[in-house]
Amino acid sequence: MQKKKLTPYLLIAPYILHFAMFVAFPVVFSLVLVFHRWNIISPMEFVGLGNFYRLMGDTFFWQSVINTLYFIIIHVPLQLIIAISFALLLNQPLRMLGFFRAVYFLPVVVSGVVVTILWQQLFGFENGILNRLLTLISLPRVGWLTNPDMAMPSITIMATWKNVGLYVILFLTGLQTVPEQLYEAADLEGANAWQKFVHITLPMINPTIFMVLVLSTIGGFSLFIEPYVMTGGGPLNRTLSSVLYIYKQGFFFYHMGYAATMGVTLTGIILALVVLQKKYVERNT
Amino acid sequence: MRIQKMSPARKVISYALLLIGTAAFLYPFLWMVMASLAPEKEIASFTLFPSNFGMSSYLQVFEKIPVLHSFFNSMVVSLSVTFFVVVFSSMTGFALTHYEFKGREVVFYIIIFTMSLPFQLTLIPQYILMVKFGWVDTYLALTVPYFINGLGIIIFRQYFKTIPRDLFDAARIDGCNDMKILFKILLPNAKPAVITVAILTFMGVWNDVLWPIIVIRNENLMTLPQLITLFAVGGKAESQLGVKLASAVMLALPVVIAYSVFQKYFITSMASSGLKE
Amino acid sequence: MKNINAVLFLLTILVFTSCKSSKNSQNGLLYWSSNNTDEITYARFIVEKWNKENPGKEVKFQPVPEGQSSEEVILAAVVGGTTPDVYSNMWQGDVEYYARAGKLVALDTLDGFIEFLADRCDSAVIKEVTSRDGHIYQIPWKINPIMMIYNVNFLKEIGMAKPPRTYSEFLSMARTIKEKYQENGRTKKWAGYAEVQVTWWQRWFDYYPLYLSASGGAKLVEGDTAVFDNKYSVATFSFLQKLFTNNYFPTDRLSSGQDPFLSGTIATRFTGPWEIIHAEKFKPSGFTYGFAPIPVPDDHTGQQYTYGDTKNLVIFKTCGNPQLAWYFLREFCKLENEVEFLKMTNQLPRRKDLMTDKLFAKYFKKNPMMIPFALQAPYVIGPDNSPVLKEVFDVISAEYEQCVIYNKKSPESAVKDAAHSANLVLMQ
Numbered sequence A: 001m002q003k004k005k006l007t008p009y010l011l012i013a014p015y016i017l018h019f020a021m022f023v024a025f026p027v028v029f030s031l032v033l034v035f036h037r038w039n040i041i042s043p044m045e046f047v048g049l050g051n052f053y054r055l056m057g058d059t060f061f062w063q064s065v066i067n068t069l070y071f072i073i074i075h076v077p078l079q080l081i082i083a084i085s086f087a088l089l090l091n092q093p094l095r096m097l098g099f100f101r102a103v104y105f106l107p108v109v110v111s112g113v114v115v116t117i118l119w120q121q122l123f124g125f126e127n128g129i130l131n132r133l134l135t136l137i138s139l140p141r142v143g144w145l146t147n148p149d150m151a152m153p154s155i156t157i158m159a160t161w162k163n164v165g166l167y168v169i170l171f172l173t174g175l176q177t178v179p180e181q182l183y184e185a186a187d188l189e190g191a192n193a194w195q196k197f198v199h200i201t202l203p204m205i206n207p208t209i210f211m212v213l214v215l216s217t218i219g220g221f222s223l224f225i226e227p228y229v230m231t232g233g234g235p236l237n238r239t240l241s242s243v244l245y246i247y248k249q250g251f252f253f254y255h256m257g258y259a260a261t262m263g264v265t266l267t268g269i270i271l272a273l274v275v276l277q278k279k280y281v282e283r284n285t
Numbered sequence B: 001m002r003i004q005k006m007s008p009a010r011k012v013i014s015y016a017l018l019l020i021g022t023a024a025f026l027y028p029f030l031w032m033v034m035a036s037l038a039p040e041k042e043i044a045s046f047t048l049f050p051s052n053f054g055m056s057s058y059l060q061v062f063e064k065i066p067v068l069h070s071f072f073n074s075m076v077v078s079l080s081v082t083f084f085v086v087v088f089s090s091m092t093g094f095a096l097t098h099y100e101f102k103g104r105e106v107v108f109y110i111i112i113f114t115m116s117l118p119f120q121l122t123l124i125p126q127y128i129l130m131v132k133f134g135w136v137d138t139y140l141a142l143t144v145p146y147f148i149n150g151l152g153i154i155i156f157r158q159y160f161k162t163i164p165r166d167l168f169d170a171a172r173i174d175g176c177n178d179m180k181i182l183f184k185i186l187l188p189n190a191k192p193a194v195i196t197v198a199i200l201t202f203m204g205v206w207n208d209v210l211w212p213i214i215v216i217r218n219e220n221l222m223t224l225p226q227l228i229t230l231f232a233v234g235g236k237a238e239s240q241l242g243v244k245l246a247s248a249v250m251l252a253l254p255v256v257i258a259y260s261v262f263q264k265y266f267i268t269s270m271a272s273s274g275l276k277e
Numbered sequence C: 001m002k003n004i005n006a007v008l009f010l011l012t013i014l015v016f017t018s019c020k021s022s023k024n025s026q027n028g029l030l031y032w033s034s035n036n037t038d039e040i041t042y043a044r045f046i047v048e049k050w051n052k053e054n055p056g057k058e059v060k061f062q063p064v065p066e067g068q069s070s071e072e073v074i075l076a077a078v079v080g081g082t083t084p085d086v087y088s089n090m091w092q093g094d095v096e097y098y099a100r101a102g103k104l105v106a107l108d109t110l111d112g113f114i115e116f117l118a119d120r121c122d123s124a125v126i127k128e129v130t131s132r133d134g135h136i137y138q139i140p141w142k143i144n145p146i147m148m149i150y151n152v153n154f155l156k157e158i159g160m161a162k163p164p165r166t167y168s169e170f171l172s173m174a175r176t177i178k179e180k181y182q183e184n185g186r187t188k189k190w191a192g193y194a195e196v197q198v199t200w201w202q203r204w205f206d207y208y209p210l211y212l213s214a215s216g217g218a219k220l221v222e223g224d225t226a227v228f229d230n231k232y233s234v235a236t237f238s239f240l241q242k243l244f245t246n247n248y249f250p251t252d253r254l255s256s257g258q259d260p261f262l263s264g265t266i267a268t269r270f271t272g273p274w275e276i277i278h279a280e281k282f283k284p285s286g287f288t289y290g291f292a293p294i295p296v297p298d299d300h301t302g303q304q305y306t307y308g309d310t311k312n313l314v315i316f317k318t319c320g321n322p323q324l325a326w327y328f329l330r331e332f333c334k335l336e337n338e339v340e341f342l343k344m345t346n347q348l349p350r351r352k353d354l355m356t357d358k359l360f361a362k363y364f365k366k367n368p369m370m371i372p373f374a375l376q377a378p379y380v381i382g383p384d385n386s387p388v389l390k391e392v393f394d395v396i397s398a399e400y401e402q403c404v405i406y407n408k409k410s411p412e413s414a415v416k417d418a419a420h421s422a423n424l425v426l427m428q
Helices: A002-033 A050-057 A059-090 A097-109 A112-122 A129-136 A148-176 A180-188 A193-204 A206-222 A225-230 A242-252 A256-283 B008-037 B056-064 B067-098 B104-115 B119-133 B139-146 B150-162 B165-173 B178-207 B210-215 B224-233 B241-261 B263-274 C002-014 C037-053 C070-080 C092-100 C113-120 C123-129 C152-157 C167-180 C200-205 C207-215 C231-245 C274-282 C322-332 C335-345 C358-366 C368-379 C389-405 C411-427
Strands: C029-033 C059-063 C086-091 C139-143 C147-151 C268-271 C289-292 C311-315
Touching (some): A002 A256, A002 B067, A002 B104, A002 B119, A002 B178, A050 A256, A059 A097, A059 A148, A059 A206, A059 A242, A059 A256, A059 B008, A097 A148, A097 B008, A097 B263, A112 A129, A112 A148, A112 A225, A112 B008, A112 B224, A112 B241, A148 A193, A148 A225, A148 B008, A148 B263, A180 A193, A193 A206, A206 A256, A206 B119, A225 B224, A242 A256, A242 B210, A256 B119, B008 B056, B008 B241, B056 B241, B067 B104, B067 B139, B067 B150, B067 B178, B067 B224, B067 B241, B119 B210, B150 B178, B165 B178, B178 B241, B178 B263, B210 B224, B224 B241, C029 C037, C029 C322, C037 C059, C037 C086, C037 C322, C037 C335, C070 C086, C070 C092, C086 C092, C086 C322, C092 C311, C092 C389, C147 C152, C147 C368, C167 C231, C200 C389, C207 C231, C207 C389, C231 C411, C289 C368, C311 C322, C335 C358, C389 C411
Parallel strands (some): C029 C059
Antiparallel strands (some): C086 C311, C139 C311, C147 C289
């Protein structure tokens, strides 16, 4: 009997060990680091709230947060409109639906590095395909990645292209859960397509919308490889993402304490935003 | 709405829009493949059919960076992580569903809590841990921190719940020990969960760049995405487009092949990861 | 701090410890060179020679592991405790950082070092490489002075027999070029090209050499204070700003594939002697080029300095036998070996007999293109002694982008803001 009692603990032992080492310890250690200055190679030095003072005045950090919010503000509506449109299109009795779904999903599985290298060429100023298209219909060329006002929107467009397939699938799943009777009842009352969409479809896919919000928020704050490869954070730091800045401070200048401080602060910001979004969505349901 | 007959006009418009979407998602990939095969001068055009095809861009990539070596590294890392995640996560999921023990609830909440932590919080201390363990520039740094993940446990837990207890009890009467029950009976009966966890884990590790860039500085140990990222950013491509694109194609190829074979599994697995909330 | 170490220690035991073979015995040395092909050739040459002459004191050599920039790789190695015994190619601006962290051997404590250094360098250089604690942690090894390369035929075409010397001359040349090579309102050729990237070390090829030239070799940082908020920085910024805002320099990256200088798209470029090897390999037939000092303000007088991209030799504290490492480095820097080095790499050893010794003279006779660099060699400045110099360059670079490239700020306020941010960094 003794052995049987022990079994579950043995089964979860690897998890507990892993949790202690790679989650619990880092979290605790983060909270120690924020009060220190440390470059790993010299002794650690206690600086009290020094890192937070520095953070308050660090324009690059706040610029990176603003950039991220800007990303989210463009990304979410873009994502929602495109994903819902395609999901509605696919939710019809048509042929080859499997093929379309598979194609839309392709960018989701391909590595972000591939997508970034590819789009860097599409966005090229002199010879990029997008600008050639614009020239073709006699529009002026756009400095997709070189114009400070365009760089972040360009990255957002790319991110939407990469992720939207996933949301098409999710919305499609959501749409298929909407009971048919609801539409039939609405038809009887003479509702038009738009009214049916707003009053029946939208509420039913609300959880998915919330998910898009949350995942875009987390995704925005995790942006790294896109600016790292395409812009290095420029021009004028307009595409400097939070993780890119942590990377620079932490792994380029080895300000471990300061980088950890940014990590903790960002965690706070992310969690606060997610809670806010949750509240907002719930109130509107 | 779905059962109703669609008007022909609506049908045509729908197909047209779907085809535009197809072009938007597929054309860039096709262009990339063709451009990587085209002579350098012809890359900057829309055409999918260059005047002549050649492998010179690919040969240059092989000359400049150890692609095969990195491919091997990526395989070792992704496969070993996937293996351990399936083993450890299923063990934990098993314990959470088939045993009553003190602290079970606590463990469950810890898992949920862990999953909601943004990685930005633990990035720096985890790196320091790697330094202090002396794991920087070893496979260990790329694998061990990923050996378990909360999502895997949740997926297994969810699935194990649906497996009837009778199966478990019958096996126990037959004298199987607990490990045997898990690996010989439960897991084979939980194929969808195994596939989902395996695909999610494999893709996550295979595509990750940030962590490898931080813990691996030695070219011989770099993973494929890392190597190609640094190749694209650094000066080695000598700003030749064809070479960059060829390296990107090589990075995409294994995943695209896997995707075209196991397409259904990919879509359902990745969609289920989104639904974790 | 003890607690954390204890926890770490416990955790280390809990996990299976990764077995890292301890590398070097007392008798041998591990030496890392840069991974530049020519430098590897020299490293191989000198190591073979040493091993033949010093049996039992074998030096093992390896190029710095390929990866991100060599500075990053070295930093990671220091952090991870996997440094070699001897490293060539340490950027002088990094030495103070490692010295202060106690990672480098103070060379002046080794037998015969002081005499060696006095023999090799003049007092200004010795002063430059002396750390703030009074010790010397590096051997000044090699330099690549930044100068202006120019396309002789291009200049002839616009009626210039000589390369421009001052800002006004350069700007008027730039205007001529822009006006002459317009097609449908688009500029086809430019006076020059400078990277618009903000990566900190890009400023070694525009702002920093121009600043050193204008100021007669002034410092960026003195102690823990930024001292570059002066008229020279402002002059440099406004010169560069004019080049970009008037479209004398392209703000877009020139289309890839071809080298813009060798294809005749740009007339000049600020660069180092490595350009010679590149040009000789890829230049079209009939292409001629020359080197001149980079432009200076119109009222400039006196000696003209430039940035030297100084790379030095260091011994890491992890070395078990520093005295032996030092003997190896002495051999490394012997006259006849450095003549070989110059031949193999076209990079200048940083020594005072460069223009006086017979062996070097023979080389310069064969390679006249290198003479302007050798003449400039006594007047190069290495980076200042500051543990955060990289970050100082980084904040300068950020302001540079705002002011020079995007014209969002006046040179005065950009320089002022850069100095302000630099002081914040220096205070840390």
